[in-house]
Amino acid sequence: MTFADELTLKVVSTFEGYKSSMKKLKELFTRVKAIDHRDNQDITDLLWQLICYSPKMPVRLQSQQLLDEATPFTLEADDPHFSCSMLKFNGFIWGNGSRRVLITHGWGSKAADFTELITALRMIDDLQIIAFDAPGNGSSEGELSNLSLFAKAAEAIVNTYGPPDILIGHSLGAMANTIVINSTNIKPSLLISIAPLVRLRENFIATMTAADVPVAAQDKFFEAFKLLVEVPASYFNLPGLYPDDAAVKHLLVYDKEDKTAPYSYLQKFLSNHPEILIKEYEAVGHERIIKDTGLIQDIVEAVKTATL
Incomplete structure (x- = not known):
């Protein structure tokens, strides 16, 4: 089989995986609506x-190349609610620097979706970058x-x-990071919450x-x-979970026009925490914000400053 044939098979497999995942989500939505x-x-x-x-979207070829350059690992997380078992989840490590960065993705996402950010962070000296696919994702x-x-x-x-010295989270991953800060008593030198x-x-x-x-x-x-879950769904709100x-x-x-993470919810939280540095990115959307070149440049600069 030639390289071109292998590449074609990968493209087809990626497309078919995308169609299958989205088909299931659409079927669930249609069943409930009907x-x-x-x-x-x-x-x-x-x-x-x-x-x-959570739809498991396939990995793009560019992202797969990045994953292939990582040191992979597998750990377990307890799932007492759905599978009632320990679930294995996969993670990836780039570099062996003394300063550790942990990236937590959002809903329906995965480590590979941070390809552009991880690629940029790898240019910074003395970093170890860790990203993972949460159970049920990727x-x-x-x-x-x-x-x-x-x-x-x-x-x-x-x-x-x-x-981690630096903790980065997007969407649901940002809320998860807050829970981890509470449960482990860590205090990162830099916390970055994206939408x-x-x-x-x-x-x-x-x-x-x-x-x-x-x-x-x-x-x-x-x-x-x-x-x-033994607590109401209202328990999972950022103002209540966030330690001072x-x-x-x-x-x-954030993006003020973000429909998934409405700014009206965020506004009150930010008013109670004036110490948080904030920056708005216009017309980037909830999912695409992590790929925005301006945001990536700003995160790189923030990480560089935090590692001095």
Whole structure:
């Protein structure tokens, strides 16, 4: 088989993987939206799948090359809610410097989605960069995922490789990082939160409302959530989870027009924490913000300053 043939097969495989993952998500959404709620049917089990299924998007060829240059590792995180087992998750390490960077991705994402940022950070001397695919995401085990699994995976990395000097998180990953700071008592010299989720419950509501789930069915789901997780969904909000001394320096970046992480939620949090450095990026969107060249340049400069 020629190199061109191998390349073609990889492209086809990537495309097919993307179609399969998105097809499942679309089918779940369509099934929920098509339900006739007049008989007051309990659809809680289906809502768990809709909300907690994280599409596993395939890795781009450029990103795969980056992963191939990393030292891979596999750790485990306990999943008492869905699989009721220990789930293996995959991680990647670039460099062996004395200053450690840990990157936590967002929902439906993976380590490889930070290719541009990781490539730029690798140009900085004396860094060790760690990224991972949370359980239920990317290349890691798990059919369903949740915030707890993100945090447990990051905590396992901290316990195995030591506390990070720099902690970077996007979206749900930024909230997971806050949980890890609380659970491990680490205090990074630099915390970077990229378009952080602020209110998890409201994100659940937005998903269910988009699928035409009536309020009564939503209430049943939240009751089931509290029974299973032992805390209400409202517990998972950034203002309540965030410790006053989370990091020596905290840089938070956002897009005011972000529909996934509304600025109105973020505004109150920021007003209570004037010590947080903030920067707005216009028209980048919730997912694309991590690939924005201006943001990557700013993060590189912040990391360089923190490592002096």
